[in-house]
Amino acid sequence: xxxxxxxxxxxxxxxxxxxxxxxxxxxxxxxxxxxxxxxxxxxxxxxxxxxxxxxxxxxxxxxxxxxxxxxxxxxxxxxxxxxxxxxxxxxxxxxxxxxxxxxxxxxxxxxxxxxxxxxxxxxxxxxxxxxxxxxxxxxxxxxxxxxxxxxxxxxxxxxxxxxxxxxxxxxxxxxxxxxxxxxxxxxxxxxxxxxxxxxxxxxxxxxxxxxxxxxxxxxxxxxxxxxxxxxxxxxxxxxxxxxxxxx
Amino acid sequence: xxxxxxxxxxxxxxxxxxxxxxxxxxxxxxxxxxxxxxxxxxxxxxxxxxxxxxxxxxxxxxxxxxxxxxxxxxxxxxxxxxxxxxxxxxxxxxxxxxxxxxxxxxxxxxxxxxxxxxxxxxxxxxxxxxxxxxxxxxxxxxxxxxxxxxxxxxxxxxxxxxxxxxxxxxxxxxxxxxxxxxxxxxxxxxxxxxxxxxxxxxxxxxxxxxxxxxxxxxxxxxxxxxxxxxxxxxxxxxxxxxxxxxx
Amino acid sequence: xxxxxxxxxxxxxxxxxxxxxxxxxxxxxxxxxxxxxxxxxxxxxxxxxxxxxxxxxxxxxxxxxxxxxxxxxxxxxxxxxxxxxxxxxxxxxxxxxxxxxxxxxxxxxxxxxxxxxxxxxxxxxxxxxxxxxxxxxxxxxxxxxxxxxxxxxxxxxxxxxxxxxxxxxxxxxxxxxxxxxxxxxxxxxxxxxxxxxxxxxxxxxxxxxxxxxxxxxxxxxxxxxxxxxxxxxxxxxxxxxxxxxxx
Amino acid sequence: xxxxxxxxxxxxxxxxxxxxxxxxxxxxxxxxxxxxxxxxxxxxxxxxxxxxxxxxxxxxxxxxxxxxxxxxxxxxxxxxxxxxxxxxxxxxxxxxxxxxxxxxxxxxxxxxxxxxxxxxxxxxxxxxxxxxxxxxxxxxxxxxxxxxxxxxxxxxxxxxxxxxxxxxxxxxxxxxxxxxxxxxxxxxxxxxxxxxxxxxxxxxxxxxxxxxxxxxxxxxxxxxxxxxxxxxxxxxxxxxxxxxxxx
Numbered sequence: 011x012x013x014x015x016x017x018x019x020x021x022x023x024x025x026x027x028x029x030x031x032x033x034x035x036x037x038x039x040x041x042x043x044x045x046x047x048x049x050x051x052x053x054x055x056x057x058x059x060x061x062x063x064x065x066x067x068x069x070x071x072x073x074x075x076x077x078x079x080x081x082x083x084x085x086x087x088x089x090x091x092x093x094x095x096x097x098x099x100x101x102x103x104x105x106x107x108x109x110x111x112x113x114x115x116x117x118x119x120x121x122x123x124x125x126x127x128x129x130x131x132x133x134x135x136x137x138x139x140x141x142x143x144x145x146x147x148x149x150x151x152x153x154x155x156x157x158x159x160x161x162x163x164x165x166x167x168x169x170x171x172x173x174x175x176x177x178x179x180x181x182x183x184x185x186x187x188x189x190x191x192x193x194x195x196x197x198x199x200x201x202x203x204x205x206x207x208x209x210x211x212x213x214x215x216x217x218x219x220x221x222x223x224x225x226x227x228x229x230x231x232x233x234x235x236x237x238x239x240x241x242x243x244x245x246x247x248x249x250x251x252x253x254x255x256x257x
Numbered sequence: 258x259x260x261x262x263x264x265x266x267x268x269x270x271x272x273x274x275x276x277x278x279x280x281x282x283x284x285x286x287x288x289x290x291x292x293x294x295x296x297x298x299x300x301x302x303x304x305x306x307x308x309x310x311x312x313x314x315x316x317x318x319x320x321x322x323x324x325x326x327x328x329x330x331x332x333x334x335x336x337x338x339x340x341x342x343x344x345x346x347x348x349x350x351x352x353x354x355x356x357x358x359x360x361x362x363x364x365x366x367x368x369x370x371x372x373x374x375x376x377x378x379x380x381x382x383x384x385x386x387x388x389x390x391x392x393x394x395x396x397x398x399x400x401x402x403x404x405x406x407x408x409x410x411x412x413x414x415x416x417x418x419x420x421x422x423x424x425x426x427x428x429x430x431x432x433x434x435x436x437x438x439x440x441x442x443x444x445x446x447x448x449x450x451x452x453x454x455x456x457x458x459x460x461x462x463x464x465x466x467x468x469x470x471x472x473x474x475x476x477x478x479x480x481x482x483x484x485x486x487x488x489x490x491x492x493x494x495x496x497x498x499x500x501x502x503x504x
Numbered sequence: 505x506x507x508x509x510x511x512x513x514x515x516x517x518x519x520x521x522x523x524x525x526x527x528x529x530x531x532x533x534x535x536x537x538x539x540x541x542x543x544x545x546x547x548x549x550x551x552x553x554x555x556x557x558x559x560x561x562x563x564x565x566x567x568x569x570x571x572x573x574x575x576x577x578x579x580x581x582x583x584x585x586x587x588x589x590x591x592x593x594x595x596x597x598x599x600x601x602x603x604x605x606x607x608x609x610x611x612x613x614x615x616x617x618x619x620x621x622x623x624x625x626x627x628x629x630x631x632x633x634x635x636x637x638x639x640x641x642x643x644x645x646x647x648x649x650x651x652x653x654x655x656x657x658x659x660x661x662x663x664x665x666x667x668x669x670x671x672x673x674x675x676x677x678x679x680x681x682x683x684x685x686x687x688x689x690x691x692x693x694x695x696x697x698x699x700x701x702x703x704x705x706x707x708x709x710x711x712x713x714x715x716x717x718x719x720x721x722x723x724x725x726x727x728x729x730x731x732x733x734x735x736x737x738x739x740x741x742x743x744x745x746x747x748x749x750x751x
Numbered sequence: 752x753x754x755x756x757x758x759x760x761x762x763x764x765x766x767x768x769x770x771x772x773x774x775x776x777x778x779x780x781x782x783x784x785x786x787x788x789x790x791x792x793x794x795x796x797x798x799x800x801x802x803x804x805x806x807x808x809x810x811x812x813x814x815x816x817x818x819x820x821x822x823x824x825x826x827x828x829x830x831x832x833x834x835x836x837x838x839x840x841x842x843x844x845x846x847x848x849x850x851x852x853x854x855x856x857x858x859x860x861x862x863x864x865x866x867x868x869x870x871x872x873x874x875x876x877x878x879x880x881x882x883x884x885x886x887x888x889x890x891x892x893x894x895x896x897x898x899x900x901x902x903x904x905x906x907x908x909x910x911x912x913x914x915x916x917x918x919x920x921x922x923x924x925x926x927x928x929x930x931x932x933x934x935x936x937x938x939x940x941x942x943x944x945x946x947x948x949x950x951x952x953x954x955x956x957x958x959x960x961x962x963x964x965x966x967x968x969x970x971x972x973x974x975x976x977x978x979x980x981x982x983x984x985x986x987x988x989x990x991x992x993x994x995x996x997x998x
Contacts (some may be wrong), residue, residue, distance in 0.1 A: 074362055110436055111384060115321055118377045122369055126421055130365045137358060151994075165431030174373055177428035178421035184412030185420055189357055191994045207983070221983035228984025235976040241994040242948070242962040243969025248989050253892075253932045253982040398747075438747045454736070468736040475737025482729040488747040489701070489715035490722025495742050500645075500685045500735040568856055604930055605878060609815055612871045616863055620915055624859045631852060659925030667926055668867055668919035675918035678906030683851055 015093045015143050016041055018084070020071050020132050021101030022050045025208035026157065029226035030098055031064065032057065033234050037149075038095050039063035041084055045070050071101050071128035081135045093143030095150065096237050097136035099129050099179075100157040106171040113171065121175025129156060129179050133186060140195045151244075153196045153237040156183045160203045160257075187246045196244050198236045202229065203251040222254045262340045262390050263288055265331070267318050267379050268348030269297045272455035273404065276473035277345055278311065279304065280481050284396075285342050286310035288331055292317050318348050318375035328382045340390030342397065343484050344383035346376050346426075347404045353418040360418065368422025376403060376426050380433060387442045398491075400443040400484040403430045407450045407504075434493045443491050445483045449476065450498040469501045509587045509637050510535055512578070514565050514626050515595030516544045519702035520651065523720035524592055525558065526551065527728050531643075532589050533557035535578055539564050565595050565622035575629045587637030589644065590731050591630035593623050594651045600665040607665065615669025623650060623673050627680060634689045645738075647690040647731040650677045654697045654751075681740045690738050692730045696723065697745040716748050756834045756884050757782055759825070761812050761873050762842030763791045766949035767898065770967035771839055772805065773798065774975050778890075779836050780804035782825055786811050812842050812869035822876045834884030836891065837978050838877035840870050841898040847912040854912065862916025870897060870920050874927060881936045892985075894937040894978040897924045901944045901998075928987045937985050939977045943970065944992040963995050 017034040020043040021027045027049075031040050035057045042050040042064060050066035057064035067083050070076040085092065103124040106117050133154065140152035160166075162180045165173040180199055187197035205211050207223035215222050229250055236245060251257060264281040267290040268274045274296075278287050282304045289297040289311060297313035304311035314330050317323040332339065350371040353364050380401065387399035407413075409427045412420040427446055434444035452458050454470035462469050476497055483492060498504060511528040514537040515521045521543075525534050529551045536544040536558060544560035551558035561577050564570040579586065597618040600611050627648065634646035654660075656674045659667040674693055681691035699705050701717035709716050723744055730739060745751060758775040761784040762768045768790075772781050776798045783791040783805060791807035798805035808824050811817040826833065844865040847858050874895065881893035901907075903921045906914040921940055928938035946952050948964035956963050970991055977986060992998060 110433060111381060113377075113381070115374070115378070119374060122373055122425060126369055126373075126425070127362070127366055130360075130417070131362070134358060134360070161428070165428040165433075165435070167432060167435040170377070170429045170432035173428035173432055174425035177424035178369060178373070181408070181412040181420035181424035182417045185414060185417035186357060186412075188412070188414040188997075194994065196994070221981070223983065225981060225983040228981045232976070232980065232984065232986060235973070239973065240962070240966060240969045242964065242966040243973065243991050244994055245973065245989045245991055248986045250984050250986055253935065253937070253985055256929075435750075441747065443747070468734070470736065472734060472736040475734045479729070479733065479737065479739065482726070486726065487715070487719060487722045489717065489719040490726065490744050491747055492726065492742045492744055495739045497737050497739055500688065500690070500738055503682075604927060605875060607871075607875070609868070609872070613868060616867055616919065620863055620867075620919070621856070621860060624854075624856070624911070628852060628854070655922070659922040659927075659929070661926060661929040664871070664923045664926035667922035671918035671922035672863060672867070672915035675902070675906040675914040676911045679908060679911035679914055680851060680906075682906070682908040 015095035015146060015148060016084070016088055017096040017098070018094055018136055019043065019098045019100060020069065021099065021157070022053065024049070024210070025206045026202070026226045026229050027100045028053050029230035030100060030233055033230035034096055035062040035064060039088070042066045043069040043071065043080060071132050072123045074131055077131045077135050091142065092139060093146045093148070094136055094139035094152060095143055095148055096153045096155070097132070097140060098155045098233060099132050101128055101132070102157070103172065103175055107168050109168060110170060118171045118174070121171040121173070122178055125175030126178035126182070129182050133182065137190065137195065141193065144194050150238045151194060151196045151241045153198065154186065154190070155233055155236060156199045158199055158201045160201070162199070162201050184246070191244065194241065196236065196239065196241065198245060199247045200229070200232065201247065201249040203249055203257055204255045218254060222252050224250060224252050262342035262393060262395055263331070263335055264343040264345070265341055265383055266290065266345045266347060267316065268346065268404070269300065271296070271457070272453045273449070273473045273476050274347045275300050276477035277347060277480055280477035281343055282309040282311055286335070289313045290316040290318065290327060318379050319370045321378055324378045324382050338389070339386060340393040340395070341383055341386035341399060342390055342395055343400045343402070344379070344387060345402045345480060346379050348375055348379070349404070350419065350422055354415050356415060357417060365418045368418040368420070369425055370422070372422030373425035373429070376429050380429065384437065384442065388440065391441050397485045398441060398443045398488050400445065401433065401437070402480055402483060403446045405446055405448045407448070409446070409448050431493070438491065441488065443483065443486065443488065445492060446494045447476070447479065448494065448496040450496055450504055451502045465501055469499050471497060471499050509589035509640060509642060510578070510582055511590040511592070512588055512630055513537065513592045513594060514563065515593065515651070516547065518704070519700045520696070520720045520723050521594045522547050523724035524594060524727055527724040528590055529556040529558055533582070536560045537563040537565065537574060565626050566617045568625055571625045571629050585636070586633060587640045587642070588630055588633035588646060589637055589642055590647045590649070591626070591634060592649045592727060593626050595622055595626070596651070597666065597669055601662050603662060604664060612665045612668070615665040615667070616672055619669030620672035620676070623676050627676065631684065631689065635687065638688050644732045645688060645690045645735045647692065648680065648684070649727055649730060650693045652693055652695045654695070656693070656695050678740070685738065688735065690730065690733065690735065692739060693741045694723070694726065695741065695743040697743055697751055698749045712748060716746050718744060718746050756836035756887060756889060757825070757829055758837040758839070759835055759877055760784065760839045760841060761810065762840065762898070763794065765790070765951070766947045767943070767967045767970050768841045769794050770971035771841060771974055774971040775837055776803040776805060780829070783807045784810040784812065784821060812873050813864045815872055818872045818876050832883070833880060834887040834889070835877055835880035835893060836884055836889055837894045837896070838873070838881060839896045839898070839974060840873050842869055842873070843898070844913065844916055848909050850909060851911060859912045862912040862914070863919055866916030867919040867923070870923050874923065878931065878936065882934065885935050891979045892935060892937045892982045894939065895927065895931070896974055896977060897940045899940055899942045901942070903940070903942050925987070932985065935982065937977065937980065937982065939986060940988045941970070941973065942988065942990040944990055944998055945996045959995055963993050965991060965993050
């Protein structure tokens with residue numbers, strides 16, 4: 011791995027973010043962002059121990075100064091002219107589910123804080139590095155990927171906070187795809203439709219049979235698949251669901 | 258017009274909001290909300306002069322205390338037990354169109370302020386009055402309608418602010434429909450896909466032939482049509498576009 | 505009712521088609537098409553007895569010669585220059601639901617026969633009369649409406665025959681809307697999402713509470729609402745579902 | 752390549768089908784179907800010369816007896832118990848574009864003949880072989896992929912024949928996904944949104960810059976990517992478009 015280009019992943023936890031980080035770390039130095047260092051510390055060690063390169067940066071993507079600070083650390087580590095091969099926004103708000111009339115204003119805006127404003131800040135911070143990579147002989151087109159959910163397409167009852175954030179994220183993704191794909195940056199959106207197989211969901215769906223939860227590694231492979239698409243054949247939206255999921 | 262139920266319309270200006278107000282004022286006392294009294298003053302007079310009843314309330318729908326104050330004025334005017342026959346959210350943010358990398362955080366969140374947070378505040382304030390009307394022998398099912406746009410379905414280039422707000426609004430509308438329709442409140446969303454024929458757009462599309470801009474009265478008729486639907490046959494989404502519009 | 509324009513409704517049975525016929529018969533002489541005269545005979549009498557005008561024509565919409573013969577009868581009855589105010593395609597195939605590997609070719613093509621080919625034949629026969637009405641001072645824009653279903657948007661398991669027909673119908677509707685709306689004919693598509701309240705479904709959903717099935721009259725009102733829209737504010741797709749329907 | 756499983760590709764011509772065949776031939780013996788042997792003869796030789804295995808079968812997918820005959824040839828060549836790793840339906844009808852009122856019935860049904868009935872016949876013939884592979888230790892889940900187009904989502908003016916066929920195909924794909932994914936067969940649909948770079952389109956879009964047409968190899972890679980997805984993370988729909996395409 012001699013790439014001078016980096017990959018930046020926001021929203022690294024024990025599931026999808028970690029799997030994406032491991033996958034992209036096979037090709038690029040990776041920057042892992044999460045609010046709590048607990049979410050990336052062991053993964054950073056794991057990747058560095060295996061011969062990859064990773065750094066973790068405590069970042070609140072919904073806070074402009076925190077994102078700015080994170081980008082400063084990236085430049086300090088990798089140089090002010092560093093290019094980005096892939097930026098992946100996998101951050102998500104807490105999942106608010108409650109009767110609409112019992113929601114506080116904060117309950118409602120929680121979804122947008124991360125999925126709307128956070129995605130905006132992350133995109134604005136990383137797009138210059140993605141564009142810059144075009145002059146640095148990238149092996150694959152620079153790629154910006156957003157992680158969506160079932161709620162990106164459907165506003166379920168009592169889920170207006172989460173759904174309005176995820177809808178907003180999809181709008182942003184489409185808008186950026188239409189503005190930046192003609193400039194050479196591949197922008198894509200993934201609708202993750204199912205329960206992800208992580209420690210927290212270990213006890214869920216036990217009767218649903220094998221592989222009824224989404225393996226994070228499967229998502230990571232699909233994201234990598236998007237990254238390596240040539241610019242003449244780009245995909246802007248995929249869905250990912252387990253074989254037994256109803257939809 | 259002896260109805261004790263009222264209609265509340267947010268986002269009253271010279272176009273759609275005014276036409277909706279005139280239409281619903283034929284059946285109900287109407288409350289007109291806009292930030293600037295200039296937007297509703299003459300219309301309030303017009304409706305009252307014609308034998309209807311209207312009041313205007315200066316309201317910033319994106320501000321919780323302003324919405325709360327407005328609801329207080331409504332109760333003062335119509336009684337604390339007043340029921341609402343129709344609440345129509347027609348407010349919209351300014352239309353930000355600029356290259357993504359030149360947008361400020363405020364540019365981006367502008368769309369959501371009104372279409373996301375504002376719609377949340379308006380819905381939470383009016384739903385109790387809509388539900389209350391069910392005990393007051395309403396002639397038609399209580400109805401909550403949101404005004405969307407082309408950008409409710411498609412995130413255009415440089416339009417991420419507006420589109421992310423309108424996508425969020427659609428998510429909210431769907432979520433409320435799924436929660437409140439089984440409780441008896443009809444929730445619907447209208448995608449207005451075209452240029453509306455108002456003084457500000459007078460010089461637009463002059464070569465497009467007659468009726469190439471949407472007549473606000475046409476929208477108002479369709480909103481009324483949604484309102485009078487029986488609960489056994491409700492529509493949750495309509496599109497409205499002029500005959501010559503490409504889509 | 506002195507209109508010289510007629511309305512043509514294909515697919516008249518005891519439910520939606522009859523309600524549509526009754527509604528449009530208040531304004532226009534109506535032509536009722538169904539394969540079996542049993543489906544329209546008593547309705548024709550009812551409308552004529554009430555002061556309207558109706559004729560029934562036994563028609564197989566999926567058969568070109570049958571459609572041609574029906575149009576000949578219309579011209580004989582109303583004159584060769586008759587204009588059409590509204591043409592409504594409410595015909596539907598039988599509902600095939602069986603494991604895919606057990607379907608015959610005929611099982612599969614059944615859906616398309618009516619919803620694809622039948623809708624094509626009906627549209628091609630009626631559009632000249634709809635266009636002709638534009639020169640005959642119509643009160644409302646000529647309107648062509650297609651009845652869809654849940655399966656117009658979603659291909660359910662074991663329902664490929666019905667769904668592929670309804671998807672094809674929606675494609676046709678969109679294509680005609682884009683070609684003929686700029687010529688002055690309003691083309692619209694209605695997604696009926698729920699069980700319709702007709703004699704055959706009398707025993708269904710008895711525990712679902714009042715109004716859990718769609719009243720055909722509600723659909724008819726919405727179709728009339730589409731018909732009277734001015735050309736500056738046309739709707740090309742509506743959904744219709746009962747208040748308690750999950751979607 | 753010691754696989755006993757085969758891949759079957761219908762609709763092999765000089766573009767997408769050939770690229771898919773070459774890609775899947777790296778892992779499986781491939782069966783190439785097209786109406787005219789000219790469309791696969793040289794490709795069959797090429798694959799066999801390079802150490803792969805390919806056979807071509809002249810097949811009209813819209814004709815049941817032709818499809819049955821083709822399956823007989825497959826069993827004769829590979830044994831009556833042969834399993835299928837991937838079946839790819841890439842066939843398409845001719846592209847009819849003409850004013851609706853000038854279309855013949857045959858013009859209209861042309862789209863459905865291949866995309867509807869043909870896809871039905873192909874699916875029904877290959878699904879038993881796909882299911883059978885599950886008992887033969889497949890490296891990847893058996894996969895059935897359908898090639899769609901822009902017209903799978905949008906009925907353009909004068910394109911009702913092509914669009915109604917492609918809509919029908921998408922309905923079939925969804926229905927099969929919902930029935931057969933829980934049985935272990937991955938069913939997916941690809942929306943190819945753009946001009947494909949083949950000899951016939953050589954002179955098209957010359958001013959659109961490099962990579963403005965879709966490279967068939969890019970589609971083939973994406974289809975392979977679908978094939979290797981684990982069953983815990985399947986994608987049922989992708990879009991494929993060039994970086995400069997507007998949508």
